Amino acid sequence: MSTSDVTTTAAAPTAEAAPPGVRLRLADTALGRPGAPVLHGLDLEVAPGDILTVVGPSGCGKSTLLRTLAGLLPALGGRVTQDGTPITRPHADRALIFQEDALLPWRTLRANVELPLAIRGVPRAERRGRAEAWLERVGLAEHSGRLPHRVSGGQRQRAQLARALVGEPRAVLMDEPFGALDAQTRAGMQRLLVEVLQGTRATVVFVTHDVDEALFLGDRVALLGGAEGGGRVLDIPHPRERAAHDAAATVALRRQVLESLGM
Amino acid sequence: MSAPTSSLRSRPAPEAPGARAAAPRPLRRRPWVRYTLRAGSLLAALGLWQSLTALDVNLWLRFAQFPSATDVVREFADRLGTGAYWQDLTDSLSRILTGFALAAVLGVAVGTAIARSPLVSDLLGPVLEVCRPIPAIALVPVAILMFPSNEQGIVFITFTAAFFPVMVSTRHAVRALAPVWEEAVLTMGGGRGRVLVSVVLPGALPGILGGLSVGIGVSWICVISAEMISGAYGVGYRTWQDYTIVDYPGVFVGMTTIGVLGWLTSTAVELAGRRLTRWLPRTETTGRPAPARKEAATP
Numbered sequence: 001m002s003t004s005d006v007t008t009t010a011a012a013p014t015a016e017a018a019p020p021g022v023r024l025r026l027a028d029t030a031l032g033r034p035g036a037p038v039l040h041g042l043d044l045e046v047a048p049g050d051i052l053t054v055v056g057p058s059g060c061g062k063s064t065l066l067r068t069l070a071g072l073l074p075a076l077g078g079r080v081t082q083d084g085t086p087i088t089r090p091h092a093d094r095a096l097i098f099q100e101d102a103l104l105p106w107r108t109l110r111a112n113v114e115l116p117l118a119i120r121g122v123p124r125a126e127r128r129g130r131a132e133a134w135l136e137r138v139g140l141a142e143h144s145g146r147l148p149h150r151v152s153g154g155q156r157q158r159a160q161l162a163r164a165l166v167g168e169p170r171a172v173l174m175d176e177p178f179g180a181l182d183a184q185t186r187a188g189m190q191r192l193l194v195e196v197l198q199g200t201r202a203t204v205v206f207v208t209h210d211v212d213e214a215l216f217l218g219d220r221v222a223l224l225g226g227a228e229g230g231g232r233v234l235d236i237p238h239p240r241e242r243a244a245h246d247a248a249a250t251v252a253l254r255r256q257v258l259e260s261l262g263m
Numbered sequence: 264m265s266a267p268t269s270s271l272r273s274r275p276a277p278e279a280p281g282a283r284a285a286a287p288r289p290l291r292r293r294p295w296v297r298y299t300l301r302a303g304s305l306l307a308a309l310g311l312w313q314s315l316t317a318l319d320v321n322l323w324l325r326f327a328q329f330p331s332a333t334d335v336v337r338e339f340a341d342r343l344g345t346g347a348y349w350q351d352l353t354d355s356l357s358r359i360l361t362g363f364a365l366a367a368v369l370g371v372a373v374g375t376a377i378a379r380s381p382l383v384s385d386l387l388g389p390v391l392e393v394c395r396p397i398p399a400i401a402l403v404p405v406a407i408l409m410f411p412s413n414e415q416g417i418v419f420i421t422f423t424a425a426f427f428p429v430m431v432s433t434r435h436a437v438r439a440l441a442p443v444w445e446e447a448v449l450t451m452g453g454g455r456g457r458v459l460v461s462v463v464l465p466g467a468l469p470g471i472l473g474g475l476s477v478g479i480g481v482s483w484i485c486v487i488s489a490e491m492i493s494g495a496y497g498v499g500y501r502t503w504q505d506y507t508i509v510d511y512p513g514v515f516v517g518m519t520t521i522g523v524l525g526w527l528t529s530t531a532v533e534l535a536g537r538r539l540t541r542w543l544p545r546t547e548t549t550g551r552p553a554p555a556r557k558e559a560a561t562p
Contacts, residue, residue, distance in 0.1 A: 070446075070450050071450075072446055072449065072450070090446075090449040090450045090452070091450075091452060092450075092451055092452030093452075094450065095450060095451070096446070096450040098443050098446075098447065100441075100443055101443075102443045102446070102447040104444055104447075104461070104462065104465070104466075105542055105543075106465045106466075106468075106540075106542035107542075115448070115451060115461065116451040116452070119448070119451050119452050119453045119457055120452065147542050149542075149544040163451075167451065167452075
């Protein structure tokens with residue numbers, strides 16, 4: 001099972017070969033654990049290269065949504081697809097970045113970043129070079145030989161970002177990755193993320209409970225939960241461009257989001 | 264010019280470099296002090312033994328018939344020159360190392376399988392739980408019935424003694440692994456084998472090492488007892504022989520040999536363990552792994 005996984009992954013077409021249209025789709029989907037659905041009747045589409053931020057209060061099913069997209073949790077109903085193919089199990093083409101520290105503590109930052117490549121059977125010299133390049137992009141070049149517990153929380157999240165992107169996945173799923181960081185580090189990480197993603201064609205689903213973060217990062221913002229509860233999704237297209245030009249627009253957007261969430 | 268009333272300033276600390284090293288660190292002593300303390304503790308125990316026996320102390324506890332430390336040292340020196348002593352020693356060592364190695368491999372394999380697979384847990388769990396409370400030394404009759412030679416029987420008993428601590432601690436360590444590590448590897452496209460090699464075994468290693476440490480100690484107890492009961496040669500056999508011919512200094516030589524060998528082997532396990540788990544966050548004062556704590560110190 002694992003062998004065939006690796007081969008498919010290695011042979012998987014890169015972002016260029018992907019069909020245009022919809023990268024990730026949920027159609028009339030019910031999510032949650034068997035017997036305890038969290039969301040139902042959910043429809044969502046993410047276009048290739050888009051950053052979709054999903055915002056909603058704690059417990060509204062944001063993490064469940066991501067885990068379903070990652071293939072870690074089967075959908076209870078409806079269809080969940082990537083490029084038209086049903087998502088049934090985890091795949092290297094959909095990287096997941098966790099809120100908690102998911103680096104392997106016994107591996108150096110470099111060895112952690114190398115891991116996705118090692119799983120695909122990339123030769124040692126090549127994967128080392130690619131890992132080093134990514135660590136440099138996220139500003140960790142001089143820490144690459146350190147163990148995770150020797151660097152700060154923000155640096156660990158940078159390493160997680162490098163580990164997720166090193167394998168050039170077509171989709172990156174981020175589960176409140178900056179939730180545990182202090183405000184200053186967080187702002188820096190948000191800028192780094194936007195900067196780093198510009199060089200890739202990755203489609204991003206970024207889950208957060210922070211409205212400002214959602215507005216800053218998203219090409220589109222989806223609201224989950226909210227006044228009526230359940231799986232209603234409200235689309236706010238291109239908040240980043242609008243917000244960048246006009247502070248009043250930001251305030252208006254923010255109010256719109258909060259009202260829709262029933263706050 | 265005076266500074267505004269509300270301001271935040273930082274000024275370099277006036278202390279010279281090295282001031283931090285001078286800060287009180289109650290738990291940390293220089294290495295030579297620590298080695299002196301250890302040697303002193305051993306010497307004090309020997310001195311107490313020597314004076315109790317030399318003075319023929321008889322205060323409810325009776326030391327009159329007890330061989331003195333010097334008697335034992337003299338006997339020890341004699342025996343070190345004989346081939347029989349070294350033969351016994353290598354016999355016991357090869358038995359314990361064989362049994363312990365088997366127990367380490369099978370204990371980790373079975374413990375992991377039980378922790379990871381409900382099916383294996385259901386199939387093997389009850390049998391193992393019934394066997395676990397049986398003292399390994401009570402298996403002597405079983406060993407005699409089952410194995411063609413005493414040698415294999417003794418290795419079997421040693422194996423059984425070490426197997427359970429290793430298996431149980433592996434099982435607990437594997438069950439306690441953070442699921443996020445496994446999920447991370449799965450979303451990188453890793454399969455079951457990759458999860459096992461890259462997450463389960465390294466992650467469970469600190470717990471497994473605890474089991475190995477306990478296991479090597481129990482192994483010694485059982486190898487010596489088994490040799491006393493059914494052995495031909497070996498430190499335990501020799502010690503029992505000396506007892507039956509009322510050679511008390513010889514008995515003490517045997518006991519000392521067991522003590523030293525046990526100490527050496529557990530130290531070896533301990534050192535190997537530290538080497539393999541260098542990645543564990545360690546507290547600065549003791550050099551030991553810090554108590555379980557998710558967020559480690561940051562620079």
